[in-house]
Amino acid sequence: MNRCSRTWECRFAGIGLGMLTLAQPAIAADMALKAPAYQTVYDWTGFYIGGHVGYGGGSLGPGTNPIPEQGVVFPPSITGLIGGYEAGYNRQLANHVVLGVEADASFASPLDAPRLAPGPFDTSLDYVSTVRGRVGYAFGNWMPYVTGGFAWGHSHVNLNDAPGSIFAAPGQIQTGWTAGAGVEFAVGGNWSAKLEYDYIDLARRTYDLSSFGLPSVNVDPSVHLFKLGLNYRFDDNPVWTAQASANVKPALPESDDWNVHAQTTFLPQAYPAFRSPYAGANSLPGGGQVQETWTTTAFLGVRLWQGGEFYFNPELAQGFGIGGTLGVAGFPNGEAQKAGAAEPKYRAQRYYLKQTFGLGGEQEEVQDGPNQLAGKRDIDRVTLIVGRFAVGDFFDNNSYAHDPRADFMNWAMWSSAAYDFPADLPGYTRGAIVELNRKDWAIRAGAFEVPTAPNSDVLTYKTGGTVVEFEERHTIFDQPGKLRLGAFANSGNTGNYRQALAIEDADPSLDINTVMASIRHDNLKYGFYLNAEQQIVKDVGMFARASWNDGQTEILSFTDIDRSLSGGLSIKGSYWGRPNDTIGIGGAINGLSDAHRDFLAAGGLGLLIGDGQLNYRPEQILETYYAYAVDKNLTVTADYQLITNPAYNADRGPVSVFSARFHGEF
Incomplete structure (x- = not known):
């Protein structure tokens, strides 16, 4: 099996127009020595699967709000940016006509x-x-085509002045028709890209x-979709063939200059009923609950x-964390976003430019992987990164506890939890990072946008966040280890706990959350983290992690933790004949500053927590998991978490959270 089919590697047409130059066939006739003339031919026959991104617009009908x-980068619309999947089959005839079907x-x-206009109701189109x-004509590795057929979609109406919403029932999907045109072109190996309008x-x-x-609402959708897609064609034989010579290489070989990987993670969680004598707006429901999240990423x-x-x-991304991603500071599902949705929602989560300046000397191999192109690089180097990403992509890393799709799930385990890292609701920001790397150490610094207010999905340049991290690499008894020390500061639109409490004390008739919202202005929050990893034996x-912030102003982005300690063990299954399996066991203790706990005790609400009152105790978390590798692409994990004093409240809990995780990667 070649490398592309093994790892889903290819170049994505939409990343840059420069890739189109790869689509030009190699000309063997220009060789200095005479060789038999030949012509490379691309055969479009076969099954394929793929994905697409793009932009849509149109109308849902008059008066639908x-x-x-x-x-x-485009105006908001009834769909905004779009993303999705496709699968199909093509059959190329001898006359170069290509017939196909695609879903x-x-x-x-x-x-x-910010663009939502107030109204009694709103209408949305969840998916189409x-x-x-498809009927196309093959011009070598290019195929223009026309397309048309059956369409359906799912809309719903939200009532803004009622306690609930009206959703279209599963059997009430709207049906219709579609027509469009596009062009598809081969980009290498078994991969092709397409541009399409529907x-x-x-x-x-x-x-x-x-x-x-x-009054009644008539939802009458008419939608325009512009798509950029990427398809992988399944075939036992190379889709590129050569006429007149059996020794000619494919015209579009694979390349280390581009790659594609993908992951999908389905993570259901459940907890039984627990002791809950009272509850507030942000409390974990005491009666027990089952929720799930599902993400798919290219x-x-x-x-x-x-x-x-x-x-x-x-x-x-689709789904919600337990309690609607509320009720626990060390939240048990690292895949749960504060922007949860009942239907899949598309976001361009990362898009960034990375420039590496080699300083000469010894080099190291870089393995092919997600967001990593294979090749060599200087060990001594300066790297500059600009764009949209998660702060945790480059800071606070750890080999044993950093990825909720592969290891520990709890927020306080895979992150230095008191670091209120800048992020929108899904956990991403825009900014710039610079790193100097040496063989035994590295230093990196970043500056990022922050949300316009606590729990906001809108990022702003007006205020910002910064972090500096020093990483030291060492060996102890020939076993490798790393130590990272980070310092951070965020300037954001937040309120001060003591100031809000003083105003509410002077006039007890005031609601403390209303007071807090009224006193928000540009405030500084700062702190540090220590992050260590050490291999004990093979x-x-x-x-281990330790983190702290000053605890005087509201949490802006991450979660309601001002002090945190965590640590644990990770053991690979080579000791029992399962080298790709992993057992993990760890714990975390989270705490609040005095001002923060007094605010919650007075009925204040944080990003994730707020029981209306508080019998303060540190939040304590135990997590253990077993990750079973079904094969090289699929891992199934069983996870258990015991959370004592959820949301720092000794009056509620403890809570036992049971999780499964199905993770596939290619």
Whole structure:
């Protein structure tokens, strides 16, 4: 099996127009020595699967008050940016006509909250799907085509002045038709990219809102979608063939200058009923609950020039953490986002440029992987990164506790939890990072955008966050280890706990959360973290983290923790004949500053917690998991977490959280 089919590697057409030059066939006839003439031929026959991203717009009908979905660089629309999947089959005839059938699904972006106009109700289109025929004509590795067929979609209406919402029932999906055109072209190996436009017209549906004193709403979607897609074609034989010579190499060979990887993670969690004499707005429900999250991500990379790389990570995310991702400071699901959704939502989570300046001397091998192109690089180097990413992609790393898709799930285990790292609701920001790397140490620093207010999904340049991290590498009794020390400071639109408490004490009739919102202005929060990892013997390692922030102002981005200690062990299964399995066991203790705990005791609400009152005790977490490697692409994990004093409240809990995790990567 070649490397591309093993790791899903290819160049993504939308990353840069420069990749189109790879589509030009090699000309063997220009060789200095005479060789038999030949012509390379691309055969479009075969099954394929793939994904697409793009932008959509259109109308849901008069008077529907459509929700503006995020367009990022484009205006918000009824879909905003879109992302989804496709699968199909092509058959190329002898006359170069290509007949095919394709099914796809496209999902909308999240709400663009600042653009939402107040109204009694809002309408949204969650997704559209199609099953289409395709007719194209093969011009070598190019194929223009037309397409059309059956379409359906799912809309719903939210009532803004009612305690609940009206959603379209599963059997009330709107159906219709679609037509469009596009061009597909081969980019290397078994990969092809496409540009496509589709018009989708769905039948009108009426929502009766008379019981709420509102007129009926006629939802009549007409949608325009512009897609950039990437497909992988399955075939036992190379899709490139050569005429007149059996020794000619493929015209579009694979390259280390681009790659594609993907992951999908399904993570259900459940907890039984626990002691809960009272509850507040942000409490974990005491009656027990089952929730799930599901993410699917593509990791696309391209080498632009010497040392220059660009990465793009489109992602679909669906589901909620237990309690609606509320109720525990050390939250038990690292895949749960504060921007949860019942239907998959598309975001361009990462897009960044990475420039590496080698300083000469000894080099090291770089393995192919997600957001990592294979090759060699100088050990002594300076790296500059600019774009959108998660702060944890480059800071506070740890070999044993850093990835909730692979190891520990609890927020206080895979992160230095008192570091209120700048992020929007899914956990990403925009900014710049510079790193100097040497053989035994590295120092890196970053500056980032921060949310406009606590728990905001909007990032701003007006204030910002910074972090500096020093990393030391060592060996103890020939066993490798690392020590990282970081210092951070965020300037954000937050309120001061003591100031809010003083105002509320002077006038007890005031609601402390209203007071807090009224006194927000630019405040500084600072702190530090210590992060250690050490291999004890082969396939056994330990980790430890300690973090602290000043605890005087509201948490802006991450979670309600001002002090945190965590640590544990990771053991690979080589000791019992399962070298790719992993057992992990660890614990965390989280705490609050005096001002923060007094604010919560007075009825204050944090980002994730707030029981209305508080019998303060440190939040204590025990987590253990077993990750079973089904094969090289699929891992199934069983995880148990015991959370004592959830949300720092000794009156509630303890809570036992049971989790499963199904993780596939390619």
